[in-house]
Amino acid sequence: EVQLLESGGGLVQPGGSLRLSCEASGFTSSSFGMSWVRQAPGKGLEWLSSISNSGGSTYYADSVTGRFTISRDNSKNTLFLEMNNLRVEDTAVYYCAKDRSWYGSGSFLDSWGQGTLVTVS
């Protein structure tokens, strides 16, 4: 069974930084792209970033380009999201999700973690 477990969320001041982690199990994570999606309180889903299976290709939404960095450590089956210069509007639940494809761009998301809450205030 695929399991994705996010951690690292919390309360941070505007301008601060936070690093989210997502530990994957139940599948060969090095064979699949991975993504981060967030959901502001009471709002819809917003795709943020994706990464290819090897980590060699990364993709970002305009809203986070230059502030957020996606990376992965396949030896530890872990996905990361480094978030810098956080803004109040970055407050949301952050989900990691498994891509169906390997290339990290242009895939639907077939498994999701339970999410981790980031509050910028």
Place this chain on the structure above:
Amino acid sequence: DIVLTQSPGTLSLFPGERATLSCRASQSLTRTSLAWYQQKPGRAPRLLIYGVSSRAAGISDRFSGSGSGTDFTLTINRLEAEDYAVYYCQQYGSSPLSFGGGTKVEIK
């Protein structure tokens, strides 16, 4: 960027009725690159449909997807209590990936 517009915003239906949810894209999707997700309060989204009409593993055949070009539909037959949730469409054929704003299906 492709914008997805979902309608209606809220759908109020009795159990046993059929739900028809719409997702309209601002540009034609070049491939069958549309997915649907279900989200219940306090839970993560769950994949229902991908490739416009393929059901994900373990998804009831009461859920079906259709459409092409810019207009797509999720149909839920014989609504059950567990189906009341918010549904999102997502396009993945063009970067950046994008989601629709969601349709809430509530009990009437």
